[in-house]
Ligand SMILES: [Fe+2]
């Protein structure tokens with residue numbers, strides 16, 4: 001740690017106090033110094049002379065004047081001296097404060113030279129260059145690291161300008177974002193989208209530092225390809241299952257008819273007692289039938305069709321044809337309507353459907369009865385309704401209702417068959433409809449409670 005200033009310091013020659021101006025000038029020239037000390041050997045210098053003061057004396061008095069170094073020496077003040085052991089920051093501070101005046105350096109309590117401003121500037125420039133190189137190297141390392149990470153990282157301003165981004169983030173943004181408005185929407189978290197890159201990789205994003213007071217925000221793109229592909233595979237599997245079920249439909253005209261009937265999503269309006277249309281489900285009744293068939297398949301898998309009184313073919317036929325004669329009003333999203341006025345009562349399409357099923361498709365009586373009374377409560381059934389059909393009637397009414405929830409409210413239905421009893425849990429985004437149902441197909445015992 002000692003002698004930190006050695007590189008920035010230069011020793012100065014000494015002339016005796018009685019040396020003339022010529023000797024002083026020669027000493028300066030011989031030693032290539034603009035400043036020299038005045039004093040006796042092995043003693044502390046009594047002062048210093050600069051090149052400028054020599055010139056001044058020569059001009060004012062001429063070279064024959066009897067002027068000695070001691071006459072023109074300027075004394076060295078103690079606050080103009082710095083120890084060679086001081087650090088660079090102290091030296092620079094002192095140099096700045098002294099505004100061009102010489103700063104002398106002492107070693108072992110003796111002044112032997114001066115700090116060279118040129119050397120200090122050179123040293124500072126070198127340090128600056130080294131620091132800059134270090135920063136460039138660190139940034140390079142960070143860039144390389146960010147480019148290796150399976151993350152896209154971008155630093156953007158509130159105005160949507162990209163300040164910095166790694167390779168992956170640049171690619172994703174180039175392929176997906178067409179304007180700075182997109183970027184602003186992302187920062188405000190108003191942008192719901194999965195980004196695609198290279199045609200086969202999918203990314204979701206997160207924003208950090210998007211608060212109003214922050215000037216910049218960081219967007220992190222995370223690879224969601226595996227998750228996305230899994231959802232896609234499930235979607236494909238679902239479509240395949242639905243296609244397989246659709247093949248069970250006996251007639252192209254039936255398929256076309258079912259697909260032509262819409263279903264509506266709605267919500268109850270407290271103030272008016274009416275319902276507000278919130279969505280139109282294209283192919284609604286077709287989807288409803290498919291969803292019933294799925295529930296039938298689930299019950300079949302759980303062994304329900306082994307139960308005396310249950311018959312798979314009867315239920316499938318009733319499912320396919322039960323709503324074939326349904327008619328729906330033409331409504332649009334936002335319409336506020338009284339359902340009793342605009343929707344036809346259910347039993348009417350049930351009766352018409354049963355008649356068409358019997359007359360055109362020659363269905364058996366059991367199918368006919370299930371279709372005809374699928375909008376009747378059990379206690380409303382006519383006296384001639386065969387008792388042996390009640391288990392299937394109860395089951396069909398149950399799955400018809402469950403499918404309506406699945407189709408119109410996106411409900412999630414879990415059904416558990418236990419001999420003659422069926423337990424159902426239905427959940428959706430509409431908590432009002434969340435319920436647990438338990439029914440005994442033989443006794444008709446029915447329990448329904450809100451979840
Ligand atoms: Fe119906």
Ligand SMILES: [Fe+2]
Pocket residue numbers: 288322323400
């Ligand atoms: Fe139905």
